[in-house]
Amino acid sequence: MYFSAARTEAFVRELLGLMFADPAHESLPLLDSVDVFVIPDHVTLAGVVAQVAHHGIMVGAQDCHSEDAGAFTGAVSPAVLAEVGCRLVELGHAERRRLFAETDASAAAKAAAVVRNAMVPLVCVGEERDDDEDDDEPHIVAAADEVLVQVRSALAAVPADTDVVLAYEPVWAIGASAPAPIDHVRAVVRRVRASDAVRARAPGRTRIVYGGSAGPGLFTRIAPDVDGLFLGRFAHDPAQFFRTVCEVAQAPW
Numbered sequence: 001m002y003f004s005a006a007r008t009e010a011f012v013r014e015l016l017g018l019m020f021a022d023p024a025h026e027s028l029p030l031l032d033s034v035d036v037f038v039i040p041d042h043v044t045l046a047g048v049v050a051q052v053a054h055h056g057i058m059v060g061a062q063d064c065h066s067e068d069a070g071a072f073t074g075a076v077s078p079a080v081l082a083e084v085g086c087r088l089v090e091l092g093h094a095e096r097r098r099l100f101a102e103t104d105a106s107a108a109a110k111a112a113a114v115v116r117n118a119m120v121p122l123v124c125v126g127e128e129r130d131d132d133e134d135d136d137e138p139h140i141v142a143a144a145d146e147v148l149v150q151v152r153s154a155l156a157a158v159p160a161d162t163d164v165v166l167a168y169e170p171v172w173a174i175g176a177s178a179p180a181p182i183d184h185v186r187a188v189v190r191r192v193r194a195s196d197a198v199r200a201r202a203p204g205r206t207r208i209v210y211g212g213s214a215g216p217g218l219f220t221r222i223a224p225d226v227d228g229l230f231l232g233r234f235a236h237d238p239a240q241f242f243r244t245v246c247e248v249a250q251a252p253w
């Protein structure tokens with residue numbers, strides 16, 4: 001809810017201009033090496049799908065219901081999202097958990113619905129506590145254990161051979177002035193990737209991205225442990241978004 005409908009339209013238009021009209025694009029086939037997605041609000045989603053048609057950019061939704069249809073006034077059907085061209089659905093964001101009573105169980109049910117409708121669940125996971133001041137091994141283990149409860153719940157709801165994106169977002173790093181410490185992010189993600197829940201999945205089907213005050217300059221410091229970024233405020237400027245996509249595309253991993 002940062003953007004008006006007009007600003008969403010302008011953001012996408014400017015981003016497409018940067019990605020496909022920039023002279024650098026000729027020598028940098030961005031979308032050959034990076035999957036790029038934007039996740040607007042539900043109202044503007046279909047319009048954004050139309051804007052990015054044939055450009056190879058995926059459009060996602062910020063939430064959905066766990067049922068495809070029925071007496072759920074005000075909710076958004078995953079079947080309808082798929083019908084209008086939505087490719088992935090963000091679930092379990094910290095704000096949904098804190099403000100709208102989202103739980104691991106409801107996020108898991110929604111993940112199953114998203115997969116059932118041939119879309120990709122982007123499940124937000126992250127620990128509550130602030131380990132910034134004392135980031136030793138016990139604190140890393142505690143953070144990873146908290147995250148793994150959320151991860152196991154979501155992954156248990158979807159087949160092992162379907163694509164899933166886990167967005168690791170320490171709750172305390174969302175809306176902050178800087179991302180979580182590099183070593184913290186890498187250590188927690190390594191533990192998630194090494195978990196039984198992730199290792200039991202088909203190879204290449206589980207991607208882990210980092211979110212929480214992410215922006216340009218971060219990716220090369222957390223890769224190759226992390227597969228990508230989940231950008232918020234620091235990508236509200238299309239130029240910053242584009243710069244970050246270029247950094248990911250040019251990374252040697």
Ligand SMILES: O=C[C@H](O)COP(=O)(O)O
Pocket residue numbers: 169173174175176211212213214230231232233234
């Ligand atoms: O949805 C976006 C994430 O929660 C991160 O937001 P942020 O980068 O503005 O902290």
